[in-house]
Amino acid sequence: xxxxxxxxxKGNEALAEAAILAGCRxxxxxxxxxxxxxxxxxxxxxxxxxGCYLQAESEVASVNMVLGAGAAGVRVMTSTSSPGVSLMxxxxxxxxxxxxxxxxxxxxxxxxxxxxxxxxxxxYWQATRGCGHGDFRLIxxxxxxxxxxxxxxxxxxxxxxxxxxxxxxxxxxLLGQMMEPVVLPEPQGGLPPKPWAACGHGGAxxxxxxxxxxxxxxxxxxxxxxxxxxxxxxxxxxxxCESYLTEDADVVLAAYGASARVxxxxxxxxxxxxxRAGMVRPITLWPFPVSAFGQCKAAKAFLTVEMSTGQxxxxxxxxxNCGRPVEFFGRTGGIVPSPAEVLxxxxxxxxRYA
Amino acid sequence: xxxxxxxxxxxVDVPMHYCPGCTHGIIxxxxxxxxxxxxxxxxxxxxxxxxCSVFSYKYFGCDMIQAPHGRAPAVATGVKRSxxxxxxxxxxxxxDLAAIxxxxxxxxxTRGENITVIFINNAIxxxxxxxxxxxxxxxxxxxxxxxxRDVREAGYPIRVCEMLSTLDGVALAQRVxxxxxxxxxxxxxxIRKAFEYQIAGRGFTLVEVVSACPTNWGMSPRDSLQWLxxxxxxxxxxxxxxxxxxxx
Numbered sequence: 001x002x003x004x005x006x007x008x009x010k011g012n013e014a015l016a017e018a019a020i021l022a023g024c025r026x027x028x029x030x031x032x033x034x035x036x037x038x039x040x041x042x043x044x045x046x047x048x049x050x051g052c053y054l055q056a057e058s059e060v061a062s063v064n065m066v067l068g069a070g071a072a073g074v075r076v077m078t079s080t081s082s083p084g085v086s087l088m089x090x091x092x093x094x095x096x097x098x099x100x101x102x103x104x105x106x107x108x109x110x111x112x113x114x115x116x117x118x119x120x121x122x123x124y125w126q127a128t129r130g131c132g133h134g135d136f137r138l139i140x141x142x143x144x145x146x147x148x149x150x151x152x153x154x155x156x157x158x159x160x161x162x163x164x165x166x167x168x169x170x171x172x173x174l175l176g177q178m179m180e181p182v183v184l185p186e187p188q189g190g191l192p193p194k195p196w197a198a199c200g201h202g203g204a205x206x207x208x209x210x211x212x213x214x215x216x217x218x219x220x221x222x223x224x225x226x227x228x229x230x231x232x233x234x235x236x237x238x239x240x241c242e243s244y245l246t247e248d249a250d251v252v253l254a255a256y257g258a259s260a261r262v263x264x265x266x267x268x269x270x271x272x273x274x275x276r277a278g279m280v281r282p283i284t285l286w287p288f289p290v291s292a293f294g295q296c297k298a299a300k301a302f303l304t305v306e307m308s309t310g311q312x313x314x315x316x317x318x319x320x321n322c323g324r325p326v327e328f329f330g331r332t333g334g335i336v337p338s339p340a341e342v343l344x345x346x347x348x349x350x351x352r353y354a
Numbered sequence: 355x356x357x358x359x360x361x362x363x364x365x366v367d368v369p370m371h372y373c374p375g376c377t378h379g380i381i382x383x384x385x386x387x388x389x390x391x392x393x394x395x396x397x398x399x400x401x402x403x404x405x406c407s408v409f410s411y412k413y414f415g416c417d418m419i420q421a422p423h424g425r426a427p428a429v430a431t432g433v434k435r436s437x438x439x440x441x442x443x444x445x446x447x448x449x450d451l452a453a454i455x456x457x458x459x460x461x462x463x464t465r466g467e468n469i470t471v472i473f474i475n476n477a478i479x480x481x482x483x484x485x486x487x488x489x490x491x492x493x494x495x496x497x498x499x500x501x502x503r504d505v506r507e508a509g510y511p512i513r514v515c516e517m518l519s520t521l522d523g524v525a526l527a528q529r530v531x532x533x534x535x536x537x538x539x540x541x542x543x544x545i546r547k548a549f550e551y552q553i554a555g556r557g558f559t560l561v562e563v564v565s566a567c568p569t570n571w572g573m574s575p576r577d578s579l580q581w582l583x584x585x586x587x588x589x590x591x592x593x594x595x596x597x598x599x600x601x602x
Contacts, residue, residue: 028431028432052436054431054435056428056461057457057458057460057461058457060425060428060457060458061425061428061431061457061458061461064421064422064429064432064458065428065431065432066432067419067421067422067425067428067429067432068401068419068421068428068429068431068432068434068436069432069433069435069436070432071419071429071432071433072399072419072432072433072436072437072440073436074436076432076436090422091422091425094421094422098419098420198399198417198418198419199399199417199433199437199440200396200397200398200399200416200417200437200440201395201416201417202396202397203395203396207415207416207417208417208418209412209417209418209420210418210419210420211402211411211418211419211420212420213408213420
């Protein structure tokens with residue numbers, strides 16, 4: 001494969017290859033549907049490029065291997081699906097508390113509990129609210145095409161390194177399993193130095209300690225405050241989204257990932273019927289692209305569409321300060337909403353507000 | 355010049371927080387002496403676990419990472435797989451290693467993960483104030499076994515060296531004690547052998563040190579060492595349970 005050549009790839013495999021091209025040589029994981037192709041691809045490719053693929057005994061172990069590798073300063077990732085993230089929550093909290101960068105992939109399936117193996121978006125709160133104990137954040141990126149699965153991987157690693165935070169790509173079973181043509185990027189070189197990493201001081205510097213324990217409350221408060229200063233910088237500089245036909249839109253949809261693909265079709269169909277519809281598609285779920293919603297000057301109402309019972313809708317309401325109506329439509333259980341269902345909701349909202 | 359008893363270079367010059375009569379200080383010293391003798395402090399990463407020894411990251415002069423409760427072998431695995439030339443050790447207590455971290459311990463061992471585990475077995479949870487541990491002896495009174503550990507309710511203690519010795523990935527599993535000069539010398543030899551095996555790439559090495567916790571046992575340091583000899587050693591016999599070097 002050469003750069004700029006289009007190849008047909010499954011989302012999970014394209015993401016894995018993109019991670020290797022982004023300089024990731026360490027993968028620790030545990031099998032779970034529907035993300036297993038990421039691990040399978042890594043187990044095949046990483047040994048060929050001098051990397052390390054290791055299948056852990058559990059997600060609890062794999063995320064702690066990620067903590068160790070990340071603390072030692074290498075570009076490292078893991079991949080799992082919803083129940084696996086629950087098991088990783090402890091480790092993710094420690095990773096955030098240790099200010100260790102890493103990449104965590106969640107190819108979402110339906111929950112709660114064992115739920116089902118079909119695509120869902122029920123882990124939005126878990127991803128955007130830190131997902132473990134204590135005050136912390138993950139940068140959360142939400143691709144909606146296989147190409148975007150590829151493009152966001154190097155973005156994720158670079159953001160993680162720049163801000164020393166764990167980054168999650170929140171995908172879903174639909175994006176992970178579907179095939180689309182993609183253009184893979186050139187291999188990324190020149191990864192940033194990590195002078196804080198614990199990999200052996202070599203007698204050449206002071207020892208490094210990677211740690212999340214601060215037994216003195218004022219010291220811990222200071223550490224948390226400095227971490228949240230970094231978060232404020234992320235919120236100010238790293239909001240990403242796509243605004244689709246929003247400039248004159250009376251009804252603005254808000255959707256991410258797989259449901260945004262459906263919404264795009266529904267917006268086009270609504271336009272065909274003379275309804276001025278548009279869509280804000282958050283690409284960063286945290287930081288939430290608040291400013292994009294403020295720019296929807298013409299919007300009379302918003303309609304959030306999710307494969308959940310309504311989670312991101314709360315962030316949309318906050319983004320518009322509850323100043324305009326924000327309605328919700330969702331399917332759950334692993335069911336992807338159809339464009340016709342969404343169009344009917346757009347017509348309903350337009351009829352009442354536009 | 356007369357020989358002087360000095361602090362090992364691989365120990366940081368700060369006071370330790372350990373209680374009087376606790377054997378952590380001795381065992382820290384043995385690990386640090388080993389790093390000095392093998393000249394490997396600069397390429398060593400230590401993993402502190404949760405429990406009294408969490409603060410070991412303050413005491414060892416090498417790079418240190420503090421792991422979640424029980425997860426030290428997984429964290430060590432991540433470091434070792436990233437820097438195979440590094441020397442990586444964990445320092446864990448019995449609750450950390452043999453209760454909440456049993457899966458991580460067993461799987462690092464069976465993978466033959468090329469790390470060294472220093473396992474402190476004092477039959478009690480120290481940091482949280484003396485609760486029943488997976489290694490608490492039958493009949494032993496603790497805060498959460500106030501009538502003595504009843505094996506019909508609480509099950510039996512785990513003998514970690516014996517359990518791990520069945521796994522092919524284990525290069526060294528040895529139980530030592532820190533209750534006398536003679537046993538401390540033996541412990542030092544075992545710890546040094548474990549690090550030497552790791553550097554030679556032989557596989558997973560674990561040294562279990564039967565230790566005293568006078569504070570939570572409610573005894574004087576002297577009485578606690580005698581209690582250790584009378585009660586712990588019979589249940590946890592000292593010895594070599596697996597040694598790939600000796601088998602060759």
